[in-house]
Amino acid sequence: MKKLFELKSVSKDFGKLRVLKNINLTFYEGESIAIVGKSGCGKTTLLRIIASLDMPSSGEIKKSTNRIGYVFQEDRLIPWYTVLDNLLFVCNEKKTALSALKLVGLESFHNYRPTKLSGGMKQRVNFARAISIKPELLLLDEPFQSLDLLTKTKLIEDFSNIIKKLNISTVLVTHDVREAVSIAEKIYVLAGQPATIVDEIKIEQSQKGMFNPGFIEIEKKILKLQSS
Numbered sequence: 001m002k003k004l005f006e007l008k009s010v011s012k013d014f015g016k017l018r019v020l021k022n023i024n025l026t027f028y029e030g031e032s033i034a035i036v037g038k039s040g041c042g043k044t045t046l047l048r049i050i051a052s053l054d055m056p057s058s059g060e061i062k063k064s065t066n067r068i069g070y071v072f073q074e075d076r077l078i079p080w081y082t083v084l085d086n087l088l089f090v091c092n093e094k095k096t097a098l099s100a101l102k103l104v105g106l107e108s109f110h111n112y113r114p115t116k117l118s119g120g121m122k123q124r125v126n127f128a129r130a131i132s133i134k135p136e137l138l139l140l141d142e143p144f145q146s147l148d149l150l151t152k153t154k155l156i157e158d159f160s161n162i163i164k165k166l167n168i169s170t171v172l173v174t175h176d177v178r179e180a181v182s183i184a185e186k187i188y189v190l191a192g193q194p195a196t197i198v199d200e201i202k203i204e205q206s207q208k209g210m211f212n213p214g215f216i217e218i219e220k221k222i223l224k225l226q227s228s
């Protein structure tokens with residue numbers, strides 16, 4: 001299996017603040033993983049290092065692809081562009097952009113401006129934009145934050161199905177164990193201050209689904225790891 005990236009003893013400091021310490025992680029093509037950690041523990045920092053938007057302070061990152069789709073935590077759509085133009089800004093091909101919008105169920109909204117869309121719809125556009133470049137690696141930074149439970153549940157189901165259908169290698173960072181269990185096949189637990197990976201948990205198919213009680217055991221285990 002092809003390695004898409006490998007983090008070796010990665011640490012990150014912001015001035016005197018050490019945020020990440022000794023992160024080791026090898027990610028293979030076809031995998032779908034989640035990195036779970038408390039708010040402020042360094043998840044976005046880690047994702048930015050994987051995307052080469054930031055550099056480690058020490059250690060190294062090796063990557064075999066630069067075709068990376070990134071769904072940011074905050075809405076990064078250009079408000080005065082239409083939905084379609086927001087996608088064309090990164091993917092150049094109208095047919096590809098429209099088919100990405102179709103996948104997320106928003107083809108008929110291609111002429112709308114983002115300001116006319118709900119929070120959930122905007123996240124669908126963000127996701128469509130990220131997959132429109134046909135990424136080898138998809139990075140998701142808490143894409144379901146600040147959505148109501150019903151919208152979030154539907155979005156997780158839809159994104160998860162698209163990821164499977166297109167077989168996109170995906171890294172999700174989140175503080176929400178339920179989201180992680182629903183999307184990923186494996187969870188890496190980030191804990192401590194500075195944060196490091198303290199455990200790896202494989203997710204069984206039988207534990208999947210937003211309302212599957214299987215996630216409670218995993219959540220208990222992760223909370224314990226984060227508080228010790």
Ligand SMILES: Nc1ncnc2c1ncn2[C@@H]1O[C@H](COP(=O)(O)OP(=O)(O)OP(=O)(O)O)[C@@H](O)[C@H]1O
Binds near residue numbers: 039043046
């Ligand atoms: N560019 C920066 N300069 C200085 N400090 C930073 C910078 N980026 C992040 N930090 C600090 O690093 C720590 C980790 O931030 P980060 O955003 O990676 O955490 P997070 O786990 O993604 O948080 P959240 O879940 O709230 O989004 C925080 O204390 C933050 O203030």
